[in-house]
Amino acid sequence: MAHSVAAVQPAAAQAAPEQTLSMNLGPQHPACHGTLRFKIELDGETIRACDPEIGFLHTGFEKLGEYRSYNQFVVVTDRANYLSPLNNNIGYAIACEELFQVEVPPRGQYVRMAMAELSRIADHIVCVGLQAMDLGAFSVMLWAFIEREKMYDVFEAVTGARLTTSWTRVGGIFRDVPEDFPDLVRAVTSKLPPVLAETEYMLSKNKIFKDRTVGIGTLTKEQALSFGVTGPVLRACGVPYDVRRARPYLAYDKVDFEIPIRTEGDVYSRFLVRQEEMRQSLKIIEQCLANLPSGPVCSVDHKVALPPKDLVYHDMESLIHHFKIVMPGHGIAPPEGEVYSCTEVPNGELGFYLVSDGTGLPYRVRIRPPSFYNHQTFSAQVKGRMLSDAVAILSSMNTIAGELDR
Amino acid sequence: MNAPAESAPGLKSGDAGFITTRLQALKEWGRRNSLWPMPFGTACCAIEMMATLSSRYDLARFGAEVIRFSPRQSDLMIVSGRISIKMMPVLIDIYNQMPEPKWCISMGACASSGGVFDTYTLVQGVDQFIPVDVYIPGCPPRPESLVDAVMLIQEKIKRGERQTKLYDRTTHPLDFEPVALVSDAVQAPPALTGSHHSLPNKDAQTARELDWNTAANIARREGKALPLGSG
Amino acid sequence: MSFDFEKLQRAVRERFDSEVLEWTVFREQHCLHLAPERIVDVLRFLRDEPAFNFAMLTDVTALDHLKLPASMEHWARERFAVVYHLNSLEHGARLRVKAYVPEEPCEIDSVSGVWASANWGEREVFDMYGIVFRGHPDLRRILTPDHFDGHPLRKDYPLKGRGERDNFPKYTEIPERG
Numbered sequence: 150m151a152h153s154v155a156a157v158q159p160a161a162a163q164a165a166p167e168q169t170l171s172m173n174l175g176p177q178h179p180a181c182h183g184t185l186r187f188k189i190e191l192d193g194e195t196i197r198a199c200d201p202e203i204g205f206l207h208t209g210f211e212k213l214g215e216y217r218s219y220n221q222f223v224v225v226t227d228r229a230n231y232l233s234p235l236n237n238n239i240g241y242a243i244a245c246e247e248l249f250q251v252e253v254p255p256r257g258q259y260v261r262m263a264m265a266e267l268s269r270i271a272d273h274i275v276c277v278g279l280q281a282m283d284l285g286a287f288s289v290m291l292w293a294f295i296e297r298e299k300m301y302d303v304f305e306a307v308t309g310a311r312l313t314t315s316w317t318r319v320g321g322i323f324r325d326v327p328e329d330f331p332d333l334v335r336a337v338t339s340k341l342p343p344v345l346a347e348t349e350y351m352l353s354k355n356k357i358f359k360d361r362t363v364g365i366g367t368l369t370k371e372q373a374l375s376f377g378v379t380g381p382v383l384r385a386c387g388v389p390y391d392v393r394r395a396r397p398y399l400a401y402d403k404v405d406f407e408i409p410i411r412t413e414g415d416v417y418s419r420f421l422v423r424q425e426e427m428r429q430s431l432k433i434i435e436q437c438l439a440n441l442p443s444g445p446v447c448s449v450d451h452k453v454a455l456p457p458k459d460l461v462y463h464d465m466e467s468l469i470h471h472f473k474i475v476m477p478g479h480g481i482a483p484p485e486g487e488v489y490s491c492t493e494v495p496n497g498e499l500g501f502y503l504v505s506d507g508t509g510l511p512y513r514v515r516i517r518p519p520s521f522y523n524h525q526t527f528s529a530q531v532k533g534r535m536l537s538d539a540v541a542i543l544s545s546m547n548t549i550a551g552e553l554d555r
Numbered sequence: 556m557n558a559p560a561e562s563a564p565g566l567k568s569g570d571a572g573f574i575t576t577r578l579q580a581l582k583e584w585g586r587r588n589s590l591w592p593m594p595f596g597t598a599c600c601a602i603e604m605m606a607t608l609s610s611r612y613d614l615a616r617f618g619a620e621v622i623r624f625s626p627r628q629s630d631l632m633i634v635s636g637r638i639s640i641k642m643m644p645v646l647i648d649i650y651n652q653m654p655e656p657k658w659c660i661s662m663g664a665c666a667s668s669g670g671v672f673d674t675y676t677l678v679q680g681v682d683q684f685i686p687v688d689v690y691i692p693g694c695p696p697r698p699e700s701l702v703d704a705v706m707l708i709q710e711k712i713k714r715g716e717r718q719t720k721l722y723d724r725t726t727h728p729l730d731f732e733p734v735a736l737v738s739d740a741v742q743a744p745p746a747l748t749g750s751h752h753s754l755p756n757k758d759a760q761t762a763r764e765l766d767w768n769t770a771a772n773i774a775r776r777e778g779k780a781l782p783l784g785s786g
Numbered sequence: 787m788s789f790d791f792e793k794l795q796r797a798v799r800e801r802f803d804s805e806v807l808e809w810t811v812f813r814e815q816h817c818l819h820l821a822p823e824r825i826v827d828v829l830r831f832l833r834d835e836p837a838f839n840f841a842m843l844t845d846v847t848a849l850d851h852l853k854l855p856a857s858m859e860h861w862a863r864e865r866f867a868v869v870y871h872l873n874s875l876e877h878g879a880r881l882r883v884k885a886y887v888p889e890e891p892c893e894i895d896s897v898s899g900v901w902a903s904a905n906w907g908e909r910e911v912f913d914m915y916g917i918v919f920r921g922h923p924d925l926r927r928i929l930t931p932d933h934f935d936g937h938p939l940r941k942d943y944p945l946k947g948r949g950e951r952d953n954f955p956k957y958t959e960i961p962e963r964g
Contacts, residue, residue: 203928203929204927204928204929204930204931207929207930209938209945211914211939212938212939212943212945213945215945216945247813248813250813372902374841374842374875375841375901375902375903376901376902376903377842377843377844377845377901377902377903388875390875395875395878396878396880485857485858486812486813487812487815487817487882488812488813488815489815489845489871489880489882491844498844500844500845500871502845502847502869502871504849506854506855506858507855507857507858508855512853512854513849513850515845515847515869517844517845517847517871521906521910522903522906522907525902525903525905525906554929555929
């Protein structure tokens with residue numbers, strides 16, 4: 150099962166009185182998405198203990214944040230969760246806006262919301278695909294990537310990049326969306342429901358898939374709350390907690406959507422929650438596109454947000470603002486203080502804790518990654534289970550090493 | 556018999572339905588059209604690598620779709636993503652486990668140079684520690700770039716070029732002990748729980764034994780006044 | 787449904803008056819500043835009291851006050867502050883709790899017995915800041931390698947490290963055989 154580094158250590162197995170086998174899974178293993186590693190104590194094929202080891206992708210985001218200005222740090226947030234970078238961009242921008250106290254105009258909010266939901270679908274669909282792939286259904290992963298490629302086209306048209314979008318700025322978005330934005334998005338979303346239905350039909354009627362997911366990796370509500378679990382994993386345990394509802398940001402209080410929950414808390418219910426969430430996201434996108442306001446997408450407070458380029462060329466004041474924001478040593482600076490702001494990204498609650506010392510560089514940037522707290526439950530979930538269940542559980546949590554290790 | 560469309564050097568097709576070639580040319584032809592990649596995917600680039608392998612870009616067109624997660628069955632390593640100091644020993648191990656001949660693609664800015672992350676934990680270019688044949692710029696590179704890199708590797712094999720950087724294993728042991736850090740060579744504590752191979756270590760050291768660099772210690776060492784709040 | 791922070795403040799001050807250093811509000815976010823001695827009691831009270839019911843510990847992190855500007859010196863009661871973000875799902879309220887930890891001894895009690903989520907959160911704070919959590923079940927480094935020296939998020943640790951990232955055996959090229 151385990152490839153790469155030191156698969157088994159016979160000496161340790163012999164020394165242990167209770168005939169357990171120490172096994173190493175990862176960090177380079179097909180079922181370990183990214184760079185996760187588990188030290189597992191096996192009794193036969195039953196897992197007696199599991200110690201997840203993380204940090205193989207530790208990049209120093211938080212340290213780097215202290216040396217980058219507020220707008221520069223957006224680039225780093227892309228690389229935290231590379232399955233849904235747009236959600237991270239938006240989450241960070243919202244945290245900054247709370248610190249700076251700037252308002253984003255309605256159009257900016259709706260456009261952000263539509264893109265965030267599209268990105269959520271792109272994340273969930275790949276997660277479901279990988280979950281199926283790990284359990285032997287390779288075609289679902291290929292279907293997922295067909296759809297994801299179409300979404301990449303939209304991202305590219307809107308943000309200029311497929312993956313590392315760096316789309317938001319403090320106070321808005323760096324440029325308005327293309328004129329045919331609603332058509333672009335609808336071209337993708339209109340094709341999605343049949344794909345979702347087909348995926349669900351293929352998996353929820355599939356004996357192999359159900360045997361390996363139903364009743365596996367069960368978390369109770371109390372456990373989940375105590376571990377700080379958020380996102381689909383928490384909602385699969387029966388807690389209707391969603392930051393979009395609990396602490397509405399953007400314009401989520403103006404759109405109509407439901408929070409799907411299940412009560413079983415197992416791997417299968419996480420799959421169902423994700424499926425339903427994608428349908429809800431489609432609903433939100435449609436509402437955003439139907440009610441897309443006109444106007445600017447970026448704040449008109451030009452002490453924080455860059456003024457439009459044509460104004461910079463013709464208007465003295467705008468030129469000064471532009472200069473002040475762009476030149477090193479000036480830049481935008483919030484008042485002294487601290488802010489914790491959170492948004493709902495596909496994996497759960499993404500928080501940013503920003504401490505400002507009144508200069509252009511943050512004093513402290515803390516990213517509260519959902520994966521970090523979700524992944525912590527892994528050892529509780531696999532204990533007493535079979536080794537093959539570990540793979541199913543891992544892929545159902547959609548742990549992203551980038552935000553896990555930062 | 557349908558002769559291969561792109562001919563290896565010295566490959567001649569005869570009218571009577573046979574081809575003649577040197578065995579070496581045939582071997583290289585086979586080798587370059589059936590690369591088995593070992594995806595060392597860690598971060599964002601791994602997602603683009605998956606996209607390359609999936610439907611739209613379909614690396615199978617170049618014969619390189621047989622992803623092997625076991626290094627012993629592969630001959631092309633694709634290092635895609637950031638490599639941290641914790642991951643680097645693993646990368647070296649896995650590279651050493653791959654059988655010769657082998658090639659290596661360094662995909663993306665982070666693997667090639669550290670990219671935007673000039674931080675304490677990120678290796679600034681894997682080519683310092685393992686030989687790299689093709690670098691792909693971009694953060695992350697588009698799938699087309701990866702396809703291009705695979706084609707460059709194929710070109711390289713076709714030219715019969717050996718790896719430009721031959722690799723001396725004797726100076727690069729499979730298992731090495733972490734050496735003392737550069738700046739704190741004198742005061743560095745001993746390696747705490749052994750090498751990266753160590754499996755579950757029951758007697759983890761108590762935290763009190765750690766002798767970390769408190770600001771007071773550093774200030775004392777450097778002969779400076781004690782910093783704020785050090786009481 | 788708005789949460790009554792006044793009531794919360796009164797209740798905390800009533801029970802733990804000697805512990806509460808300050809109560810601040812910035813951008814409508816409430817922050818409770820505490821002395822570190824009875825941190826477990828205070829947090830357990832916040833979790834268990836039905837009127838508040840902070841069932842979820844969203845995040846544990848820390849702050850190093852070493853390089854604060856002079857205008858913010860009142861923040862630096864001690865060198866470090868451990869920052870807890872609590873979330874009350876039932877009441878829709880969030881609270882930030884800061885406990886101040888001196889550099890020597892750099893210790894505070896662990897709250898991993900109150901919320902399971904504190905386990906890894908505190909390990910990360912230990913790894914990044916070197917703050918020791920007394921009574922933590924498994925206090926090891928989590929993100930950096932076991933043999934790592936230093937605590938990277940301390941303000942006196944350089945961004946580019948102390949040479950750890952170059953600390954691997956370099957490969958040597960050998961001349962091509964003919």
